[in-house]
Amino acid sequence: MQDKNDFTRNKRFSFKQIAAKLNFSSLTSALLAILLGLIFGFFVMLFAMPANALAGFRYIAFGGFSRLGDVFYFATPILMTGLSVGFAFKMGLFNIGASGQYTMGMFFALYAGFMWDLPNGIHWIAAVLAGMVGGMLWGFIPGFFKALLNVNEVITSIMFNYIGMYLVDMWVRGSSTMYNSTITRTNYLPQSAQIPSLGITGSNVNYGIVLAILIGIILHIVLQKTTFGYELKATGYNKHAAEYAGMKGKTNIIITMMIAGALSGLGGAFMILAPSGIPGSSMTYEPVNIIAANGFNGIAVALLGNSNPIGIIFSALFISHLQRGGTLTNLVGYKPEIIDVVIAIIIYFSAFAMIMNAAIGEFIKKRIKKTDSDIIEDTTEELNVTDASNNNSKEAE
């Protein structure tokens, strides 16, 4: 009987309890991780150039606020690849192939932008969708191999990063419509293929970021509210139980990888289809046989966002903010390479601290609980005695 009473009492407070718990384990530890990362990054800057470290660090931490448009623009692709990695991770798949999917998506978008002749207002939408299809295709392949032949998706998607990158560079160089060999970059895209600008002067920020944030919110709803999300998470947590419950594990693996690929592909499309501040120009791609860094940054973004789509939106903005601020530090004499190192350190330190969040959270919870129980113990005399003896014995140690 007593149990039942407890249960109703708990139920009344449960909402508060859960809210407190959730806040703690994700948001607080993310903030803590970021703080640790920043401190560590500052030490590296101090080591590299002690005199200007403070000024440089101020740029990294606050410089982004003066270039908010760019922060949002550069956040778009890593937000998409972050969502891609995070979404696959919810199902227990490690999509390290975000780079290849991103590059493929970018190429499909370029192709649609150059080769298709469509009216204004429709052309860019078609190009974005083409990018999505490109990424989807590149996500489908590792998913297919994983589901049907049980080939580890990490290996396949690493290989397809290279295959995708070399194919795209080959195709780009081979097309005289796309490629301009004198500047060794792609030509300017027609105006109609560019995503409409948000109208902030001096910045490329466009509707891409709005769409990306919207997609993040939709993913959150899919994961939390739908049967597909329920199956996906169940499979990620315990694939044996998912099989036992009759979920179609293989189909779900393929669908998840296709969605993850589509997200990365959209990232590539959003990046390349951005409008340029200078009329008559556009973003260009230089085929130099390098794997797109935005794909790997997506892993850090997803880690820092704890694979939660809403968290990923914020972590992408944060990392973009650091990167934009970082570019300003050469004003006080930091070489761009050092800044890349510092930012990488902040990002990865934060991300790794995030992985440790369980340990850190536990530590802080313990501290809080200790003070709580002290208060409780003060109120009852009987317990005070045991408490005192405990303290004594601790002091004796």
Place this chain on the structure above:
Amino acid sequence: MEKYIIEMINITKVFPGIVANDNITLRLKKGEIHALLGENGAGKSTLMSVLFGLYQPDGGEIRKNGEVVHINNPNDANDLGIGMVHQHFKLVEIFTVLDNIILGVEPSKMGFIQKKEAREKVLKLSEKYGLKIDPDAVIEDITVGMQQRVEILKMLYRENEILIFDEPTAVLTPQEISELLQTMRNFANEGKSILFITHKLNEIMAVADRCTVLRKGKLVGTVDVKDTTKEELSRMMVGRDVSFRVEKKEKKPGEVVLSVRNLSVPSKTHKKDAVKNVSFDIRSGEIVCIAGIDGNGQTELVGAITGLEKASGGRIFLNGKDITKATIRKRSIEGISHIPEDRHKHGLVLDYKLEENLVLQRYWQPEFQSKGFIKFDAVRKYANKLIDKFDIRSGQGPITIARSMSGGNQQKAIIAREIDKKHDLLVAVQPTRGLDVGAIEYVHKQLVETRDAGKAVLLVSFELDEVMNVSDRILVMYEGEIVGDLDPKKVTVQELGLYMSGAKRDQLKEINDAG
């Protein structure tokens, strides 16, 4: 005053939402076997974890030989001579037996492991206590019984004198159990002190000197086993009288629900079939029990019926429909409910909330889903209904994370889900494994009620008591074949044992082939 080797005095341990140990005192004498008895979630494991240094108590103290000691981690416990055999073994699966035993205390010279001395010491111990092992076998290849002997040797190798056994018999066959109990006796005669966590009353009566009973985190009392009875112990543990007999009416078998014909299922561990050309029928309104020693093809047979494994030959019919090649989901819709053998691996998504687990088989039905969106209101309502109806207890009701629930309540959740789902056949594999008498009584009652409601029940069990008491018919499996179709009212336990060990078999095969 008597001399105690270990005293745990007024131990209190609080977890969020629950007091796991409330002011518990336990005193262990040197050279005794002290049983610790309680239902699931009574706080036995928590108390032992406190002693072994895995948890820090919120109140109370531990004394060894009268002196207060602080046990901050298992290493401290080991230094004090406390060793533990966990319910789920802590062994490195890909290491050999010898490597596992010396792990952490490897004898070494200049950084090189001296395995030769270690091997001699291990073999000597193994011989002395009759704990048969092969030091070079790899853990994942050996039987559960041998793995347990490795765990015991680990404690002996470390020269522990206080041995904690956490439900050691849950995974053993009847023969292995009697061997283990004898080993424990030998330890005690030699002056080692043993704490024996269990909820099997027979074992306590057979081997223990004293018994401490916990109920819902509180101490009920400590009694001398020779002055008490099974009935009294179970009353102390559960707080009411428990019947060991399963009450049930005469069976009224109806139509054939499940019909298995010449079924063969390949084995995962060897090249031969694990199930060989098996045929049988189960009718509505009867409980058919597959008896046999673990590893004689029961798991594979159930896998083929529920769809987790593929048959290599033969047919399976449910209500006359051929389901041999149907998907798991299809079989579930057609009316198979399945209480799986391993509730953590198959039965639950441990990181999901209780309510999410309760709809694991039904989340896609229109009742809980519309246009791909889960109706969480309906899920919550349904979960509360099941929680009430099946008395599932948890810290926070429907939103409790399944992982944080006690084993018995996890099992109740699975049973609630599977029984409440529309079904004609209930497949229950070891549904009472690791449960206490109160929960076992509950599970048996549910099985009988399911039968009385006109469903067919296929029960797989290794517990002879369960086989004899619950079932209406017994099919004995030996080496992948059914060697006996017995009536529990007519067969004796001894006879059943002969069938299970392959010493006796009926001439059923021809009959089945004809049918």
